[in-house]
Amino acid sequence: MVTTLWARALVSKGVKVGIRTIDDTAGQVAALKAGQVDIVQAYNSGLLNYLDDNANAVRQSDVDAAIAAKLPAGLTVLQSTPARDDVQLVVSAATAAKYKLHSITDLAGHLSELTLLLTDDKSAKAFTNGLSNYYGLTFPTTKTTDFAGPKMIAAIKAGPSVGLMVASQYQIDDNRFVVLTDPQHLFLTENFIPLIGGKKITPAMRATLNAVSAKLTVAALRGLRKKVANGEGTFTEVADAWLASVGLR
Structure with missing residues (x-):
């Protein structure tokens, strides 16, 4: 759902976007480095642990900052979503x-x-x-x-x-x-974060992706997933309707 939201927002700006599935972080990073893909949907704590298995950041902003400091040359991350999947x-x-x-x-x-x-x-x-x-x-x-x-x-x-x-x-x-709240941070936060590589992603595209991410809350994502599960539309249809409702399409 999150990948579709990002993709459809870019499509609405005239960008041609294809989607493929690469499940593991190592495979995603390798595909970015090889220029096979330009953006991947990552989970911030999962990505940080891949980059540094001794990392101890737990809060969203700290995790995102630690990722930015550890990324290999040529890769960068954009704004992570309030929505999460932990x-x-x-x-x-x-x-x-x-x-x-x-x-x-x-x-x-x-x-x-x-x-x-x-x-x-x-x-x-x-x-x-x-x-x-x-x-x-x-x-x-x-x-x-x-x-x-x-x-x-x-x-x-x-x-x-x-x-x-x-x-x-x-x-x-x-x-x-x-x-139940988790004051000791047993479960790591897993906010969705765009990981990008190469030079195809323009400043305008980055701004579009960041605008989508900023509005995507947990409540919104739950609602979108429910609509698809209930047959109220395809991922694309549900994504387009939500983007329009928040002024991003």
Whole structure:
């Protein structure tokens, strides 16, 4: 969705844009260096960790500044979005109200009453280790389900459970889930950031991309994803309508 927004904004300015998929950061950087692509959609903390696995920046502005300082010659980044796609711990509104949960730290007094929902893969161990190391939390009861999928969503709704979702998921709003704040920064921020290479991206194109990024909030992205999921339009149609609604098309 984010890639389509950036692309359609450029198209509206008369730029010819094609889209291809390169999932991993190493592949994206290699394609930029080789001149095979001109812009990639990166996640800021993921990009920083690729550039410097000892980096310790956690806030959006600090992460973006650290990226700019570490980028190889010929590559640069533009403004990152307020919208992000980082992992979050969520509970149902009923569970939050019953146990007075606002932050991950609030879970400490209710571990025996709550079920921690985990995925059946190696990331589950890293996550539980993180909860222990960052917050001193060890849940006596866990349940294996899918990551941020329909089974986890159903389990969060069904009872006193704590689950993982991604910030841009519209299901958080649809189900009135409560996102627990993360004061110790267990989960890294993953704001969308354009990573560019070569000389094809003109100052005018940069200004267009930055204007889109500045207006793209978490709430807006959730709404756009929901429209596509509900069949209210293709990615292109939904992107064009939103860009027009915010004066960028």
